[in-house]
Structures are given as C-alpha cells and as structure tokens.
Amino acid sequence: MNAHPETTRHAAAESDYGPAQQDGLAMRDVTMLLGDGDDTVRALDGVHLTVAAGEFAAIVGPSGSGKSSLLAVAGGLAVPDSGTVTIAGRPMTAASRRARTALRRDLVGFVFQSGNLLPALTALDQLRLLTRFASAGAVHRDPMELLTEVGMAGKADRRPHELSGGERQ
Numbered sequence: 001m002n003a004h005p006e007t008t009r010h011a012a013a014e015s016d017y018g019p020a021q022q023d024g025l026a027m028r029d030v031t032m033l034l035g036d037g038d039d040t041v042r043a044l045d046g047v048h049l050t051v052a053a054g055e056f057a058a059i060v061g062p063s064g065s066g067k068s069s070l071l072a073v074a075g076g077l078a079v080p081d082s083g084t085v086t087i088a089g090r091p092m093t094a095a096s097r098r099a100r101t102a103l104r105r106d107l108v109g110f111v112f113q114s115g116n117l118l119p120a121l122t123a124l125d126q127l128r129l130l131t132r133f134a135s136a137g138a139v140h141r142d143p144m145e146l147l148t149e150v151g152m153a154g155k156a157d158r159r160p161h162e163l164s165g166g167e168r169q
C-alpha cells in the first residue's frame, strides 16, 4: 500500500468471543490497481495478511493509504488484480462472481458507516431478512437475541430514521 497502513492485532480470548472457527483470513501477494492511464494508483501493492479465527485486527493508516481497498478485497466485495484471498479456507479470488456473492453472504459481515439499511423495514426485520437470504449451512443467530446483545431490544420496531447513527451501525 502507498503509505503503509499498519495492522494492530489483538488476540481474542476464545471464551470471550465464542469457539474459534477452522480458519481465518489469508491474503497473499495482493495487488490492486485503481483508475486508468496516467492516473493509475497502486492501491494495494503485494499485501500479505493473515488474521486467525477469533483474532481482531485494526487497519490503521493515513487517508488514501488503501484501507478501504484492503477491506473491500478482504471481504470479497472487490477482486484484486493479482494475488489470492482465502476466507475460512474458501478461495474468494478463484470464485465466480456468483460464488463470491454466496461466500460473502455466508462468511462476511460488513458494518457500513452509512448504515446501508432498507428504510421501510424495522430493525428486527432488517435482521430477519438476512436470515432468509442465508444458505442452510450459514451460522444462524436469532435476530432478537442479536438486538438484545447490543442493547436494542426495546428498539426492535424502529425504522432506520428513528435510530441514531451508532444504532444503525
């Protein structure tokens, strides 16, 4: 990456965050070019990153250093120009667009700053919708239980415009 963002690691105690899964995230020699012609930017330049299951990693770096590009590639939203990305042993980069979408649906969670919620649905229904989309093998969590975990049990019937920015996240 241009300005070398740093990765801060924190190994989570297994008991705090549930049982560790088989595998984590592995990025190998990942390169991504953005823009075209003279404006081409090497947003990612030979990135190697391993994040074990149960490990927390924070990507830190100056504006424009490639953090969003890294997260987009790590989560299978974007495809790198070269290199490989594996999540839980599943090759994100080798997969077709359709297969990648299914892997992303089942293996990746994004918290978008802007919320990216459906305006007409209540907080509970947003989560129920995800449950309906998930494949049979996906990890299932009860939507009401998830809301309770983040202290929002009393706001299950609220629509996005009735929630704070943090509550939407």
Ligand SMILES: Nc1ncnc2c1ncn2[C@@H]1O[C@H](COP(=O)(O)OP(=O)(O)OP(=O)(O)O)[C@@H](O)[C@H]1O
Pocket (backbone or CB within 6 Å): 002, 034, 035, 036, 039, 040, 041, 043, 061, 062, 063, 064, 065, 066, 067, 068, 069, 070
């Ligand atoms: N579509 C594009 N065409 C050309 N260059 C781009 C494009 N999108 C992003 N870039 C450049 O790629 C680099 C990485 O951008 P990225 O969005 O990953 O940075 P970032 O670390 O997330 O920055 P910020 O902290 O501001 O969110 C930047 O130098 C940016 O200007």
Ligand SMILES: [Mg+2]
Pocket (backbone or CB within 6 Å): 067, 068, 069
């Ligand atoms: Mg960014």
